[in-house]
Amino acid sequence: MTAAVIDLGTNTFHLIIARISAAEIEVIYKTNLPVKLGEGKINENLIIPEAFERGLEALKGFNETIKQHDVSIVKAIATSAIRSASNGVDFVKAAKEQAGIAIDVISGDEEAAYIYKGVKATGAITGSALIMDIGGGSTEFILCDSQAVFWKKSYNIGAARLHQAYFNSDPINAPDQAAIVDRIARELTDLKEACALYKPEHLIGSAGAFETFAGMVDGETNIKQVRSAPIEREGYETLSKKLIASSHAEREVMPGLIKLRVDMIVIAAILTNYVLDISGISKMSLSTYDLKMGVLYSLTELERG
Incomplete structure (x- = not known):
């Protein structure tokens, strides 16, 4: 079909x-x-x-x-x-x-389930992993391996929500950053507990902002041609600092940063940094498959009958 x-x-x-x-x-x-x-x-x-x-x-x-x-x-x-x-x-x-x-x-729970199906189809999940999908309205987290989901949850801390609530300076100043981190910390207390319990070794970012991170860290990676790609951690940290310290005008001319994400990418970097910090994860990857592909793979299961 x-x-x-x-x-x-x-x-x-x-x-x-x-x-x-x-x-x-x-x-x-x-x-x-x-x-x-x-x-x-x-x-x-x-x-x-x-x-x-x-x-x-x-x-x-x-x-x-x-x-x-x-x-x-x-x-x-x-x-x-x-x-x-x-x-x-x-x-x-x-x-x-x-x-x-x-x-x-x-629901947010159904959204997370579809994201897991999409990411799983890439073959990127090789051990204990934390999948992260940063949307505009919500962000989903899935603790899993290639066989099962251990824990999943959707939070109303998407990039657009945080941007509209807290991003009032250019470049973003320390008080605005602190307000965002405080909000994230209050929201993600149970994620922190779940990470301590399941000890994920690998952060897999589902499409969106992570496509930007991967493309900007490794300018030679053609994101449109791959299902998944590693994101070099040191390169990500350098990029993250650059994005957060830059002005809107400076980000507008950065290679690999599309117009829609010029401001949202700052929020995404702050959120990703927090998750890396509380989880202790050192390995990062991109999955170009996300909710859309998860829905398609669900339809494949229907075809199998």
Whole structure:
């Protein structure tokens, strides 16, 4: 069968179309649009009118593309921005009526489960690992090995939420950094306990900011051509310090840093640094497979019957 998966993220809407058999997944089309659904009032749990309309227009375009590919099943998955928004139900209704897209609003726990399936499919999990997926609205953590999930949780500390709440200086100053770290520390107390219990040896970052980290640390890595790639720890630490110390204007011209992540990458670096610190992990990797591929692999399981 041919399947389409739409990931309605807080910052970006993604569309991926693939031919699925019991044996393999062949991606035949993918695109994304910087919808910025969480713009302005994500911490007030509201999709502002401008973002609401951008989201609908993106879905209308996606539906036209889907019609061109003889798709037999469409899975549109909404995560933090829509599930927490007071008008999220209105957006889901409008998407069905105006764009012909039926949206499944999933829980943070379901989101983490899909992320695990996607990352597992890369073969990057070779021992005890901590998977981290930094979204705009939420961040997911999964403690696992290649056979099972030991612990997983989604937290409302996505990059867009933290950015809107605490990023008030340029470059980000020490008080703003301290406020972010304090918020992260209060939120992640049980993650710290879980890491002490399961002792992960490997941090695997799922797509997003980690694609930027990997690409900027190793400029020769073509992220679009790999399922996973190592992120050299010393190189990451140097990059992290540079990103946090830089101004918006300086980051805008850094090679490998896309416009959508010019500010969000600072939050991602602060969050990643904190997780590395509390977990004691020294090994880092990127998985280019994330929730979208996890949904596709779930459909593969259905094909197997």
